[in-house]
Each structure stands twice: as structure tokens, then as C-alpha cells.
Amino acid sequence: MTTADIRSIADRIDQRLRSIGEHEAAIRADLEALASMTATPADDRLMDVTAAAQWLGVSRATLFRLLRSDPDLHHIKVGKRTLFRPNDLRSYAARLVAS
Incomplete structure (x- = not known):
């Protein structure tokens, strides 16, 4: 070559x-x-209890306790699943900080 x-x-x-x-x-x-x-934009995805608790910085047990005691914590039930809209979590956290 x-x-x-x-x-x-x-x-x-x-x-x-x-x-x-x-x-x-x-x-x-x-x-x-x-x-x-x-x-789907990340803001449009529903969060399950684990993701919502992590986002709020609380345990799953605390989140379930909040669900029972605080009517301002908006959620959606789909069958047995409890889901959260990210905007609802933001509003909830903002209300807690403001109070």
C-alpha cells in the first residue's frame, strides 16, 4: 500500500x-x-404522596396527618391513590410561610 x-x-x-x-x-x-x-410540562404532572412529601420537606406520615387535619391542603383522589397538583402544593406552602 x-x-x-x-x-x-x-x-x-x-x-x-x-x-x-x-x-x-x-x-x-x-x-x-x-x-x-x-x-408533559413538569408543572402539569400530578405528584403522588411520596413526591409531594419530599417536595414539602416532610415525611409521608406527616403529609397524611396534614391531609386529615388541614382542609387547605388540596389533593385529588384517583381510586385509592392520593395525588397533588404542584400549583396546589406551592399555594399551600406559600400560605404556611405567610401565616
Whole structure:
């Protein structure tokens, strides 16, 4: 194999690597566009008891005690599940801080 052959192969490899990089960038852009169209914004997702307790910085037991004793803590029952809207938790926490 001559030096010219080696350079030719190296050039083809460089071209293919650039092409891969361009394709990768295009694929990433398409994936981001798709994710933005299909993903539910984080503020719209309901939180379960564990996530809500963690967000409020309390234990699950404390959160259940608050559910029984504080009518200002809004929640949603879906079957046996207790769920929370993030905005309701924010409002609840803001009321606690304000009082």
C-alpha cells in the first residue's frame, strides 16, 4: 500500500466521521423537537404522596396527618391513590410561610 492509498483511506474516514457528526446533530435536534411536543410540562404532572412529601420537606406520615387535619391542603383522589397538583402544593406552602 502506498502513501497515497493511505491518505485516500484517511480522507474517506474523515469525510465519514464528519458526516456522522452532522447526522448526529440533526438527530439530536429532531429528538429535542419531538420531546418538546410530546412531553408533559413538569408543572402539569400530578405528584403522588411520596413526591409531594419530599417536595414539602416532610415525611409521608406527616403529609397524611396534614391531609386529615388541614382542609387547605388540596389533593385529588384517583381510586385509592392520593395525588397533588404542584400549583396546589406551592399555594399551600406559600400560605404556611405567610401565616
